[in-house]
Amino acid sequence: MKPWEKNVRKVVPYTPGEQPDRPNMIKLNTNENPYPPSPGVARVLKELDPDSLRRYPDPGAEVLVHALAEYLGVSKQQVFVGVGSDDVLAMSFLTFFNSEKPILFPNITYSFYDVWAGLFQIPFECPALDKEFRICTEDYFRDCGGIVIPNPNAPTGLEKSLEELEEIIRKNSEVIVIIDEAYIDFGGTSALSLLPKYENLLVVQTFSKSRSLAGMRIGYAIGNEKLIQYLNDVKYSFNSYTMSAAALAAGVEAVRDDTYFRETLQKIINTRERTKKELHRLGFSFPDSRSNFIFATHRDCPAEELYEALKQADIYVRYFRKPGIDNYLRISIGTEEQMDELIRFMEHYLGERL
Ligand code: PMP
Secondary structure (H helix, E strand, O other): OOHHHHHOOOOOOOOOOOOOOOOOOEEEOOOOOOOOOOHHHHHHHHHOOHHHHHOOOOOOOHHHHHHHHHHHOOOHHHEEEEOHHHHHHHHHHHHHOOOOOOEEOOOOOOOOHHHHHHHOOOOEEOOOOOOOOOOOHHHHOOOOOEEEEEOOOOOOOOOOOHHHHHHHHHHOOOOOEEEEOOOOOOOOOOHHHHOOOOOOEEEEEEOOOOOOOOOOOOEEEEEOHHHHHHHHHHHOOOOOOOOOHHHHHHHHHHHHOHHHHHHHHHHHHHHHHHHHHHHHHOOEEOOOOOOOEEEEEEOOOOHHHHHHHHHHOOEEEEEOOOOOOOOOEEEEOOOHHHHHHHHHHHHHHHHHHO
16 A cells, blocks of 8 residues: 555445447436436527636526426425435535434445445444335334435335325434435325425435436435525535536426426336336236336346346346345336337247246
8 A cells, every 4th residue: 555545535436327328229227217308408408608608607506496496386495406416415414414323224225325424424324124125114213313215215116105204204303314306206205295394304306317317417405494504505615516507507497398297207107017017927026116117026037147138138227236136127117119129138038048
């Protein structure tokens, strides 16, 4: 080790899903939306005047904050925006989890949580999911430094009822409870309705999945005004200009076009439900997903083998080589045609294998 290395902050980073770029690939590995963003997004990006890029963007991201506040029926002071929900979640960990006591999140969940906890030196504990991959509510009734619950959970896709979430929020009034709703628009019930009742609740959502803007990096948090003020204080101590002019303009258009948003969601939900039936027919089982992915295991074929076979055919799904989930594939919902091709390939592959 070089002498200077002892002062380096060493962390184990998050591993993002592969981003291959092959001409005819079917990419079902990072829960992206298979449909383009609202046509208004293309229009404002085309209209963006390069001369305006000389200037810094609005540090308060006022236009986007305003559009979201109006859309969600909250005040502007209740909205915090960031560079994808990863940025919003990281800022929230840094702002709200500053206790000696461990924060709690499930043992099988979004694998960025333990990375941020490690980076910010936040102690954490991870209550185990039950055998059906459900989050056990009672595990979160204990003294702790804060709580993060993704709803629906990733990579399982399972939704937790609002009643159970409310119990967790109510019984932990001394700490902040973050509900990560990255996948809530695909048929789940948001915890936003609980905000007037609980000042310790922060709801985090994203434009990456349901609004087809993963490449633009837009996420947001909704909470009571005090929480948002604390978040902004930390943000302005780190990087004032988080949202680019392009992201602000695109984000506003995406929020405005509610008809397009709802149509796209419905298409994905319909395709998901059809895919569930097909997967069952082929011998897969899976938790009943309320998200834009299905976490599936096959009764005969090991997940890793199938993952490799799919990859050879330029069909990318996500495989996690982790205890408890290493025989599962997380399959994002693509277009009808993409899912047809996936099913056709698997039907053939599994048939040949017998
Ligand atoms: N939360 C969960 C549960 C996720 O799966 C993801 C996507 N990887 C994110 C947050 C972050 O998404 P983004 O930064 O694109 O908003």
